[in-house]
Amino acid sequence: MDLKSGYPFWAVKNGLMCAFPQLKADIGCDVVVVGGGITGSLIADELGKNGFDVVVVEQRDIAWGSSAASTALLQYEIDTHMVDLARLYGEFHAVAAYKACAEAITDLRDLAHELGDVDFDMQESLYYASKRGDKTALREEYDLRLKHGFDAQWLDAGSLKGRFGIKAPCAILTKLAARVDPYRMASRLLLRLAERGGRVFDRTVIDTIEPSDDNVILRTPEGFRIQARHVVMAAGYASQKWLKQSVAKNRSSYAFITDPLEASDLGLLASTMIWESARPYLYMRTTGNGRLLVGGDDDDTDIPARRDRRVEGKAKGLSQKVKKLFPDLPMRPAFSWGGTFAETEDGLPFFGEHPQYGPRVQFAMAYGGNGISYSMIGAGLLRANIEGRTHPLAALFGFSRVG
Ligand SMILES: Cc1cc2nc3c(=O)[nH]c(=O)nc-3n(C[C@H](O)[C@H](O)[C@H](O)COP(=O)(O)OP(=O)(O)OC[C@H]3O[C@@H](n4cnc5c(N)ncnc54)[C@H](O)[C@@H]3O)c2cc1C
Numbered sequence: 168m169d170l171k172s173g174y175p176f177w178a179v180k181n182g183l184m185c186a187f188p189q190l191k192a193d194i195g196c197d198v199v200v201v202g203g204g205i206t207g208s209l210i211a212d213e214l215g216k217n218g219f220d221v222v223v224v225e226q227r228d229i230a231w232g233s234s235a236a237s238t239a240l241l242q243y244e245i246d247t248h249m250v251d252l253a254r255l256y257g258e259f260h261a262v263a264a265y266k267a268c269a270e271a272i273t274d275l276r277d278l279a280h281e282l283g284d285v286d287f288d289m290q291e292s293l294y295y296a297s298k299r300g301d302k303t304a305l306r307e308e309y310d311l312r313l314k315h316g317f318d319a320q321w322l323d324a325g326s327l328k329g330r331f332g333i334k335a336p337c338a339i340l341t342k343l344a345a346r347v348d349p350y351r352m353a354s355r356l357l358l359r360l361a362e363r364g365g366r367v368f369d370r371t372v373i374d375t376i377e378p379s380d381d382n383v384i385l386r387t388p389e390g391f392r393i394q395a396r397h398v399v400m401a402a403g404y405a406s407q408k409w410l411k412q413s414v415a416k417n418r419s420s421y422a423f424i425t426d427p428l429e430a431s432d433l434g435l436l437a438s439t440m441i442w443e444s445a446r447p448y449l450y451m452r453t454t455g456n457g458r459l460l461v462g463g464d465d466d467d468t469d470i471p472a473r474r475d476r477r478v479e480g481k482a483k484g485l486s487q488k489v490k491k492l493f494p495d496l497p498m499r500p501a502f503s504w505g506g507t508f509a510e511t512e513d514g515l516p517f518f519g520e521h522p523q524y525g526p527r528v529q530f531a532m533a534y535g536g537n538g539i540s541y542s543m544i545g546a547g548l549l550r551a552n553i554e555g556r557t558h559p560l561a562a563l564f565g566f567s568r569v570g
Pocket residue numbers: 170201202203204205206207224225226227229230231232233234235236237238239240241242371372373374401402403404405406420421422462505506507508533534535536537538539540
């Protein structure tokens with residue numbers, strides 16, 4: 168499965184940060200994590216530092232899947248409004264999901280500080296109404312967030328124009344958001360894991376998984392075998408092919424990044440990420456050295472060749488949208504790309520065991536626009552599952568919610 172097209176900026180900027188050996192022997196461990204993207208890295212890190220003997224197996228180079236294509240806006244505000252989640256699952260569960268996402272931002276901040284040099288920065292996040300008709304929904308969302316103690320500020324059209332220069336009916340502004348270089352973070356996490364005694368193998372494909380009551384046997388096409396007490400399937404969008412049940416739809420998102428811009432031109436954009444209520448939404452944020460990273464124009468394409476052909480046109484379209492929002496911003500795409508992501512019906516991820524494999528195989532499907540915040544939550548959730556504890560979000564983020 169080819170997960171990205173064009174020139175994903177993290178791959179261009181970082182090159183190949185690390186290489187690990189291929190698996191060339193039979194081995195055993197406590198937990199094998201299949202997939203060395205940001206999800207697998209965060210989970211492996213959580214398990215490794217809590218005493219598990221962890222093995223990570225990645226079929227490509229580390230973090231070279233969709234993690235290299237991610238625009239990596241870290242937000243507690245997920246694609247589904249808290250109001251809509253409350254309608255689906257009740258207010259208690261909707262608030263719990265949002266609170267966990269908020270905690271994930273500060274957990275990612277702490278982890279980024281430990282690792283150092285992953286272009287992490289706390290940001291504000293501005294969510295504006297794309298059209299007048301969205302104003303009521305945004306106000307309802309703001310009121311519910313306020314009721315439950317979330318940091319949020321209401322901006323009417325006047326203050327939005329005055330502070331940000333954006334012409335839109337209204338917006339919600341929050342201080343709790345962040346940005347990171349996801350490729351660098353995943354690579355540094357796995358390098359640290361290896362330094363601490365964990366084992367990481369890249370260019371190694373897992374072909375079969377055979378769970379039994381006592382353990383799980385995984386095999387590579389070359390015939391090597393890993394025996395583990397537990398497996399975490401953090402294979403990104405490829406995880407779906409291991410399940411007979413269909414739980415998500417693959418889509419493509421597109422992005423471009425500019426050359427570094429002057430701080431005076433960026434203004435508040437340097438410290439504020441921006442997105443909107445339209446679906447698919449336009450989203451943008453900056454990097455530490457002042458590049459503007461813009462994404463959106465998602466479509467249903469799941470065919471790499473078709474996505475490849477669309478990258479340039481999509482970047483042009485996205486750049487026109489930014490020009491409409493900020494007519495005076497001198498910018499043009501320097502690198503553009505597209506990548507696969509997956510969407511669940513309710514915007515929530517899937518973490519946990521599936522009846523098809525039983526309790527020794529834990530899935531980590533951090534699907535949705537906030538995949539990285541979900542991955543951070545998933546690390547704690549799957550550790551709890553493996554340790555036999557009940558995590559407060561296990562049911563809401565588990566497969567049982569879709570029957
Ligand atoms: C353009 C774009 C923009 C995005 N923007 C954001 C954003 O702003 N904020 C956000 O939070 N999220 C965003 N996302 C989503 C986020 O990038 C994903 O949630 C995240 O990258 C998923 O990481 P992962 O580790 O689960 O998947 P991946 O990075 O794809 O890693 C899975 C790995 O598993 C490996 N693998 C698969 N099968 C096997 C096998 N059988 N054996 C061995 N290895 C295997 C793959 O090679 C792959 O490297 C965006 C995604 C895209 C594409």
